[in-house]
Amino acid sequence: MQRIIGTRGSAALILSAGALLLAAPGSSLGASPGAVTRTFSFIAKANSRTATVVNIDSLLINARCDSRGFPVVFAFSSASGGDLFAHIFDGQGRVHIVHNTSFSKGSRGVLVSTTSSDFDSTGMLAFETSAGKVVTVNYAFDNSTTLNKQNVCTVFGSYVAS
Numbered sequence: 001m002q003r004i005i006g007t008r009g010s011a012a013l014i015l016s017a018g019a020l021l022l023a024a025p026g027s028s029l030g031a032s033p034g035a036v037t038r039t040f041s042f043i044a045k046a047n048s049r050t051a052t053v054v055n056i057d058s059l060l061i062n063a064r065c066d067s068r069g070f071p072v073v074f075a076f077s078s079a080s081g082g083d084l085f086a087h088i089f090d091g092q093g094r095v096h097i098v099h100n101t102s103f104s105k106g107s108r109g110v111l112v113s114t115t116s117s118d119f120d121s122t123g124m125l126a127f128e129t130s131a132g133k134v135v136t137v138n139y140a141f142d143n144s145t146t147l148n149k150q151n152v153c154t155v156f157g158s159y160v161a162s
Contacts, residue, residue: 034162041156045069046144048153056161057133058082058105061112061125065153069144073113073155077103081130088123090114103127113141113155120146123157135161 040053046069054061058079064072075084086098096114103110114121125137139157146154 036161037158039156039158040139041154043147043152043154045152053155054135054137054159056159057127057135058129059127059135059137059161061137062109063141063155065144069151069153070117071113071141071143071153071155073111073139073141074109075103075112075125075127076109077107077127077129078105079103079129079131079133080105083128084110084125086112086123086125088112088114088121090116091120092116098125133162135159 036056038056042051042053042063044051044065046065047067048065050062050064052060053063053073058077059082060076060078062074062076066072075086077084082103084098084100084103088096088098090096094116096116098110098112100107100110112123112125120140120142122140123138125135125139127135127137137157137159139155141153141155143153144151146152
């Protein structure tokens with residue numbers, strides 16, 4: 001049998017792992033003690049009213065279904081300074097990127113759903129305020145063929161805020 005890691009390599013690996021574990025609670029590697037985790041689900045018919053699906057730490061995300069039953073998702077900020085980054089993957093494998101480093105109070109809402117007529121999509125959104133508040137949102141949305149062809153659109157996911 002051939003040895004993969006020598007004696008010194010094993011000791012270095014153990015010390016590195018121990019140092020990482022000791023550093024994590026007091027550093028940015030550890031989870032924030034006041035972190036909030038929630039899930040959300042929006043299900044509606046075509047021409048629905050706008051509903052709030054996320055409203056935390058100056059980030060507001062609204063969802064509705066348009067006249068064709070397609071989901072429309074917008075993000076808004078009430079922070080005095082903020083950044084918004086999102087990656088949305090549609091059912092065709094295309095990536096839609098949202099990048100707004102001036103996402104703050106008074107700025108226009110940002111569309112965080114696709115307009116490519118392919119609405120079975122997933123997304124990841126990251127938002128940070130100048131005060132250091134961070135919200136990450138993982139979400140998915142689909143048009144009227146979703147949920148066993150119930151003729152509804154849906155937006156659902158979860159978020160973590162710290």
